[in-house]
Amino acid sequence: MEDRAHGGGRVRLRAELDVIQAFSYPPILRGFIALVLAGCFFPLAGVFILRLNLVTLRFTLMHAALLGAAVGLALRIDPLLAGLLFDLVAIAAIARVARESGLALGYVSTFFMVLTIGLAFAVIYKAGVPAKDAFGILWGSIYTLSRIDLVLIALYSVAIVLFVTLLFPRVSAVLFHREIAYASGVREAALTTVILLFVGVSVALLMQLIGALLLDSILLLPAIIASFTARSTRGFFLQACIIGAFCSISGFFTSFALDVPASSAVTVIAACLLGAGLIYRRLSRRRS
């Protein structure tokens, strides 16, 4: 019994040493910092997506980033930067077309989604881009981030935090009701475009970090869980960040302990929390 306890302690100590040792490798340290930043602050963009019903737009941005990555690989430029650029162009085009045509954002997004994925396949085929490299963006990797990628993630984190905190009442007005925001004197069209840009950049950065297939675990799931428990918009933003931070930090260490990819661990933890959140919501509704 005592031996087993000693054995367990040794294994734990070994795991702790492994993690500490791992942090001495720059790619792992960079990945950890990026994951923590993303977990803490990217759920702010998730709140925008949830409230403004930008779920289709999010898919379009994934496809635009894939097109950007394909073009980037074909031209031998950083696929992350190229994806980011294509996302920004897509956002500007979608916002403009939706405003000029009066069509719903969902319709315009769907058009661009089909267009960008079609173009991405054409570029991959014509430029002879190895599909493995282009589609690598679908699953991403936190350990392949360059220093520039990390700087971009850090800059984005600072920008979105400043945007939400300094302009909170205006942002909150746009999220509440765009007509009421306008009637209250808010420049809601400009603010909505900025919000869309933040969503675009967050999708492009997260694709590189944890991949298109799993980015919702950091972007959307914390915001969804927070919507079950928060009682105010301030609380909504704050709780989404706390839940995102918890998922990313615990996911990182769990990935070490269980020897699974960090993105999978983050996703499974976020999904478990979502399940718990759903149960909490059901119980609290029954009580009220």
Added chain:
Amino acid sequence: MQQDCIHIEDLCVEREGTEILRGLSMSVACGERLIVAGPNGAGKTTLLKAILGMVRARAGRILVLGSHVGSREWSRERRRVGYVNQESVPVDFPVSGREVVEIGTCALPLGRSEKRRRIEEAMAAVGCTHLQGRMYARLSGGEKQKLSLARCLCQDPRLLLLDEPTSSLDPRSRLELMSLLRELNERRGLTMVMVSHDAQVLSEPEWRIEHMEAGAFA
């Protein structure tokens, strides 16, 4: 003679090829209370949105509080117009009563403490201070309308536009809201334009009533 708070000449508004307002002209004096009545699809809501500058006019001109709607000075002046919209806002995300009222102050060039004072005064004036910590989604129609009014009062408006504010209210809440509006008009000299086809509201004394039909006044 009283100055006009709203002056509209030959206003035409089109939406997707259909003419919603056809050469509509009207004036509302400062401090006046006007009800615009009429059947669904008559263009009542579009009229309010045109006054606010939310929909573009194909022809005609609108002067509100002395500014041309759509002009540069209007983008500043529109803060002096409160707007209570038709449906109680569909909110499936967490927002507190106080945050809803706070929206009214968000574009005002005021300091934090002044904004806080305005929010508290507006909530007290409407009698909804007790709703500040409550979740908006869980409030009744009457409570939501009170918050909307408090939100507008924060803007220190000179004109209040109300789009069927009583449509989701029970008879008692409707009476309460109408008496609150009367009080605000008398105490603050607020000009009010309300769109409604609620029979109880249309029987209110001391409100000028204009009927709209097919995009023009009957």
